Amino acid sequence: MTDGPDKKTVEHLLALYIDNALSPEERAEFEEAMAADPLLRAEFELQNQIDASLENAFGAANVAKLDPFKQSLSWSRKLMRVAAVLFFVVSMFVLYRQYSNEFNKRPNTNLPSGYAQVQTTMQAYFDDAMTNGFEPGWICSGEQFDETFRMLYGIRIVLDDLPSNVKLSGLGYTAIQSNQTVALFVRVDDEPVLVFVDPASMKGELSPMNEGLHRYEKAMGKLLFYEVSRIEEPRVINHLSIARCKRRHGK
């Protein structure tokens, strides 16, 4: 690279003048020269204007405030892109889950009347059933009963060992621990017995039962069984067993 400008030229003196690098005498002499030469003066003014423009365009106010501990903006932008993709994927997943839930609810809404969306208690459901003559919402055959549990929980409930005095008359649908509690309407020696079936994962606090009504609990696999009756011992749930089968979402 070359050294600085030749000291003898006007350009050089102008450069030194702009840099305030002339001695007072040289400075005075150059100002006299500028006063006598309008073009030289205009060049000096032009340089001042250029400098002002550069300061205006590139002054400190033009630089964005940066976080010195942050990753580079390039990384930020990359991260923003990743975040956008993640947001899209999560949104799609949520939408899928919502749609999937709606889809999965459809079979339930097609279930016979008696399926309840409103949360209730075992006591209230038992009382209602008794008021209505202990008639199940859905009188079903053993095959339909089996299909219902396969559809809802992906399991089979084995009924083969029920004693002859235990008669399963049908199913009701309610919402006790979950929103798809199945109620088995059973008569034991003509005494009404309800067996509520819920997923074990939905287990929560149970409301108290009135005097004279008993509740017995049994967990089997991923299901919880609650037997509710006036009988002072469980008469049904001990005869139920489950067998795993391939889950289906309806016929």
Add this chain to the structure above:
Amino acid sequence: MGIPDENVTRLEEPGPGNHLSPNEFGERAEAARHTLWLIAMGMTNDRHMAEDIVQETLAIAWRKSKQFEPTTSFSAWTAAIVRNVALNSRRKKSRQTLVNPEQLDSTPSQDATSKKSPINKVGRILPNQQEFDDRVVAALDDLSSAARSCLLLRTVTGLSYDKISELLDIAPGTAMSHVYRARKALRDRLGHPRCSSDGGIA
């Protein structure tokens, strides 16, 4: 005119311990930010890329802050980083745009030179100041990256040639020469009135 040298010196005084605390680093980074941006601007002539480069430089500097010797110049240390990051960015950009890197340094812009000068024959600025500012910025395209960096550091921050030479790792005389030539190139480009380059003052 930018960051006075004495401020930079004050912030570059060594802090306690062998390496910078986050506070010390933050203060020095803030003080150096504008200078680093100007160097990056000079090397890339792209504001946003320069901003990215400075951010990346500070991120690298913070990661490597234990390597920094507090008795030395923080701005010179980070300037070396910013130059490397800018060079890499420029290479990436030239690969992406398939533009010859030499163009960035020396090829004058035909479009730029063909623009009408906003200066009349006696050196008066036309009324549209913004347009003139834009033309000044556009004229920077014609300068080499080194000349652009020197010019910006000298004109915008008022740094001494010694400081510029330290930041850009060039000789002070080279820095001065770059500034001189860059100023003249801009005046030529923006339509200065004739000024004899071989004449002298009688």
